[in-house]
Structures are given as structure tokens and as C-alpha cells.
Amino acid sequence: MKYAYYPGCSLHSTGTEFDESFKAVCQSLGIELEEVPGWLCCGTSPAHSTSRLLSLAMPMKNLVLAERTKLEEMVVPCAACFSRFKIALYEIGEDEELRKDVDEVVGSSFQGQIHVIHPLEMFDRVDSGTLRSHVKRDLSDLKVACYYGCLLTRPPKAAQFDVCEYPVTMDRVLQSVGIPTVDWSYKTECCGGVFSLTETDIVLKLVNDIFNEAKAVGADAIAVACPLCHANLDTRLTEIEEKYGVDYGNMPTFYFTQLMGLAFGLSHKELALGKHIVNPEPLLRERVPA
Amino acid sequence: MNESTIGLVTPTSELARAFKLESGVDVNLCFQCNKCTAGCPTSYAMDYTPAQLIHAVRLGLDDLILHSKTMWMCAACETCTTRCPQDVDIAKVMDAAKIIARRRGIQPPVPGVASFYRSGLTTIRLFGRMYEVGMMMMLKMLTRDFFKDMGLGMKMMRKGKLKMLPSLSLGRTIATWRLFSRVKKKEKRVTR
Ligand code: SF4
Ligand code: SF4
Numbered sequence: 001m002k003y004a005y006y007p008g009c010s011l012h013s014t015g016t017e018f019d020e021s022f023k024a025v026c027q028s029l030g031i032e033l034e035e036v037p038g039w040l041c042c043g044t045s046p047a048h049s050t051s052r053l054l055s056l057a058m059p060m061k062n063l064v065l066a067e068r069t070k071l072e073e074m075v076v077p078c079a080a081c082f083s084r085f086k087i088a089l090y091e092i093g094e095d096e097e098l099r100k101d102v103d104e105v106v107g108s109s110f111q112g113q114i115h116v117i118h119p120l121e122m123f124d125r126v127d128s129g130t131l132r133s134h135v136k137r138d139l140s141d142l143k144v145a146c147y148y149g150c151l152l153t154r155p156p157k158a159a160q161f162d163v164c165e166y167p168v169t170m171d172r173v174l175q176s177v178g179i180p181t182v183d184w185s186y187k188t189e190c191c192g193g194v195f196s197l198t199e200t201d202i203v204l205k206l207v208n209d210i211f212n213e214a215k216a217v218g219a220d221a222i223a224v225a226c227p228l229c230h231a232n233l234d235t236r237l238t239e240i241e242e243k244y245g246v247d248y249g250n251m252p253t254f255y256f257t258q259l260m261g262l263a264f265g266l267s268h269k270e271l272a273l274g275k276h277i278v279n280p281e282p283l284l285r286e287r288v289p290a
Numbered sequence: 291m292n293e294s295t296i297g298l299v300t301p302t303s304e305l306a307r308a309f310k311l312e313s314g315v316d317v318n319l320c321f322q323c324n325k326c327t328a329g330c331p332t333s334y335a336m337d338y339t340p341a342q343l344i345h346a347v348r349l350g351l352d353d354l355i356l357h358s359k360t361m362w363m364c365a366a367c368e369t370c371t372t373r374c375p376q377d378v379d380i381a382k383v384m385d386a387a388k389i390i391a392r393r394r395g396i397q398p399p400v401p402g403v404a405s406f407y408r409s410g411l412t413t414i415r416l417f418g419r420m421y422e423v424g425m426m427m428m429l430k431m432l433t434r435d436f437f438k439d440m441g442l443g444m445k446m447m448r449k450g451k452l453k454m455l456p457s458l459s460l461g462r463t464i465a466t467w468r469l470f471s472r473v474k475k476k477e478k479r480v481t482r
Contacts, residue, residue, distance in 0.1 A: 014452065038459070038461060040469075041418060051473055053476060061465070083368075105469060154371070156372060164372055194406070199363070200438075235442055277446075
């Protein structure tokens with residue numbers, strides 16, 4: 001199987017662990033990726049807070065570029081990029097005038113020959129027997145809370161991803177590789193995303209609520225599918241513990257692809273586990289047989 | 291006295307029409323159930339709740355809305371839009387409020403957030419991709435808060451998660467520049 005691959009800006013910088021571990025897992029499964037040549041930023045929140053037309057034109061420009069690969073699907077790991085693509089497709093699908101404006105700005109028209117999917121959907125399609133047959137490490141002692149965040153599932157009219165208030169795709173994929181996941185009520189709560197660098201207090205409050213709940217349901221770690229969620233959860237933990245006088249015992253936040261890779265027996269280096277701010281090694285030493 | 295002299299309450303305020311034009315959203319569908327507000331993760335930090343903001347647009351209270359903190363404190367989490375029983379796209383109204391306020395030259399009451407968007411968009415326009423270090427430096431210049439998160443930034447740099455230099459490509463820069471200038475031209479035509 002071969003997919004067009006849109007990494008987005010974060011996966012080339014703050015979310016490089018996601019990029020590395022995603023590619024490594026794809027390689028294990030024999031999935032080929034072709035990076036969209038000349039891709040641009042999706043525009044993300046700076047664009048949609050400034051100009052609606054720009055916020056639609058940037059994803060559509062990228063889709064036009066992706067279409068040239070002649071592949072059927074484009075896989076987009078960053079939940080924020082994924083959302084901008086899905087929203088753009090939805091909005092121009094609803095409004096013919098808008099579509100014409102966007103086409104004019106982009107300079108060509110998207111033909112709808114390529115579909116946008118998230119890696120979770122891609123791995124969910126691989127049958128669980130195949131996933132299981134790749135497992136080389138026993139992770140059955142590691143209890144994980146799957147945290148989907150906002151943008152994978154919302155708004156459902158555009159995202160069309162799982163059940164929007166209680167998704168289970170990530171749970172299913174991780175369970176298929178032998179990782180137990182917990183039921184909890186914070187799967188799709190907001191981490192404060194865009195406020196990380198400016199209104200940090202909001203992030204600290206929201207992320208504290210998330211860790212608090214994860215701890216309460218007995219999770220050892222959190223799994224995410226979004227570089228913004230990862231940044232907020234991984235980089236702010238110590239500050240949160242200080243501010244709220246709590247102790248989450250250095251609970252690490254993994255990209256779900258890193259956990260898949262661990263189960264597949266890939267090395268910590270291949271999965272860029274050393275790049276986290278919260279060091280996951282003590283937990284892994286304790287729970288994962290060498 | 292006839293209808294024109296008593297200042298009729300029109301079914302759609304001037305402002306509601308401006309919001310419709312900007313975002314495609316009809317705020318008049320709102321029946322004030324407050325579901326949007328109940329699920330909003332940041333409403334505690336807003337001066338008007340999302341439902342109040344929507345109602346104020348209906349009533350045409352320009353000053354109240356465009357000077358409010360509400361849209362700047364919106365995290366764009368899309369919970370409100372997802373749950374509104376009347377299918378009002380509240381998140382899009384929040385964007386439209388930012389855009390209209392900026393167009394009317396109103397100083398944002400939460401300058402840090404506005405500066406973040408501005409710095410982010412500037413690096414995207416220049417390089418075609420987000421350049422985090424450049425964005426952070428510009429943000430620091432704009433907010434004059436030079437020491438915030440310095441330690442964290444250094445740590446991330448050491449781990450290779452922040453790149454000192456932007457990723458450069460002439461083709462990409464030209465493609466982006468074209469996109470931005472066409473958007474600008476088109477918007478001038480529409481909003482004049
Ligand atoms: S959820 Fe919808 S109908 Fe209810 S108050 Fe909010 S905008 Fe109005
Ligand atoms: S999109 Fe904004 S207004 Fe709506 S629930 Fe999220 S933070 Fe609140």
C-alpha cells in the first residue's frame with residue numbers, strides 16, 4: 001500500500017517524534033509513504049483567525065499538490081492539519097461561490113481525486129491479525145489513556161472521524177498490538193492548544209484536569225495523536241505539579257505511533273523516545289520486559 | 291408616527307449581516323439554550339460567554355463584541371459548534387469577530403494572543419511553513435516578555451525539536467507569496 005504523506009510543519013520540528021515513529025511503524029508494516037512535493041503550511045490557527053479565504057486556500061493548495069502524486073489517499077498525522085483539510089473540504093463543498101473564490105486564489109481547481117485520512121484510520125484498516133503478527137514486545141503491563149483532543153473528531157460534520165464525543169479508534173489500534181487502554185471521560189477535552197505560549201495559565205488548568213483524570217482511572221501513560229496536544233502535555237507537566245501541588249509521578253505522554261513501534265520491537269532511538277521532556281524510560285523499565 | 295420613525299427592531303441587525311457575510315453563519319438561528327457555553331473549556335476566562343456573544347451579534351451591539359476578550363480567549367476547540375442544536379457554527383463566529391475587529395482597527399484586549407497569530411502568520415507568509423524560532427522571537431518583540439519559557443525553549447533546542455534556521459525553498463516562498471497576495475486582492479474587492 002502506498003499513501004501520499006503530508007507531515008505539516010509541527011512534524012518537522014516540535015513533533016519530530018511523531019514523524020519518526022510514524023514512518024518507522026509504516027516501514028514495519030510495509031506501508032509506503034510519498035511526501036507531497038512542495039507542500040506548504042496548512043495555515044492553522046493564525047490563518048483562520050485572520051482570513052477565512054486564506055484558511056481555506058492553504059489546505060486546498062496542498063490538496064492540489066497532493067493530487068499530482070496520483071495516489072488515492074493522503075495521510076495527515078497532525079490533528080490540527082487534518083482538521084484544516086477536512087473543514088476546507090466541507091466548506092467548499094457546501095458553498096459553490098466560496099469554492100470558486102478559493103479556486104481563483106489557488107490558481108487551479110481540486111478534482112477530488114485524493115482523500116484525506118488520519119494514520120489512525122489507516123492502521124485501523126489493517127486487520128488485527130496482521131497487527132498482532134508484528135508484535136515482538138509484551139506491553140500488557142502498560143495501561144494507557146487514549147487522548148484524542150479536539151480536532152480529530154470535531155466538528156463531526158467535517159471531520160467524519162469515529163464517534164465525536166467518545167472515539168475508540170486509537171483504543172482499538174493499541175489494543176490490537178497488546179496494549180491495554182482505559183475508559184475515561186477526558187478523551188476529547190481541550191488542552192488549550194493555541195494558548196501554549198501566550199495564555200499559559202489556561203493550558204496549565206486544562207492539562208492538569210486531563211492528568212488528574214488519567215491518574216484517577218489508573219493510567220500509567222497518555223497516548224496522543226496530535227503534536228499540539230503532545231507539546232502541552234509533555235512540556236508543562238512539571239509546572240503543573242508545582243502550581244497545583246500535585247504529583248503525577250512523571251506520567252509520560254507518547255504518540256500512539258511510538259507505542260505501536262515499542263510493541264513491534266523497534267528501538268527507543270528509532271521511535272525518538274529520548275526527545276520527550278518527561279523521560280519515559282523509568283516507566284518503560286518498570287513495565288516492559290527487556 | 292409611522293413605522294420608519296419609531297426605530298423598528300429589524301429582524302437582522304447590521305452586525306449580524308456583517309457576520310453572515312464574513313463567516314456564512316446565521317446567528318439568528320440561536321435560541322439561547324446555552325449548550326455552547328456549558329461545554330466551553332475557556333468560557334471562565336472570557337468576559338462574555340459564547341451564548342452572550344452570539345446574542346450580542348443578533349442585537350447588533352458592535353462595541354461590546356468587538357472590544358470583548360471572548361473571541362481572543364476562544365481555543366477553537368469546536369465543542370460549541372459540535373453541540374449546538376441549531377447548527378450555529380459558533381467557532382466560526384469567534385473567528386469572524388477577530389477578523390471584523392481587526393478590520394475596524396480595534397486594539398485586541400488580549401494582545402498576547404493576537405501577537406501570536408500575527409507572528410505565526412508572518413513566518414508562514416515568508417517561508418511557506420511555520421518557523422517556530424522566528425515566530426517565538428517575533429512574539430517576544432511584540433509582547434516584550436523576553437524571558438517567558440526561555441528555559442523550555444533551550445531544552446527543546448537541545449533535543450533537536452526546534453530548528454535554529456527556517457526551512458528555505460524559493461519555489462515554496464513564491465507559491466505562498468502568490469496565495470497571500472491573491473487573497474488580499476480578493477478580500478479588498480469584497481469588503482470595500
Ligand atoms: S448552543 Fe447554539 S442555540 Fe444554544 S445558545 Fe449556543 S449558539 Fe445558541
Ligand atoms: S470553539 Fe471557542 S467558544 Fe467554542 S467551545 Fe471551544 S473555546 Fe469555547
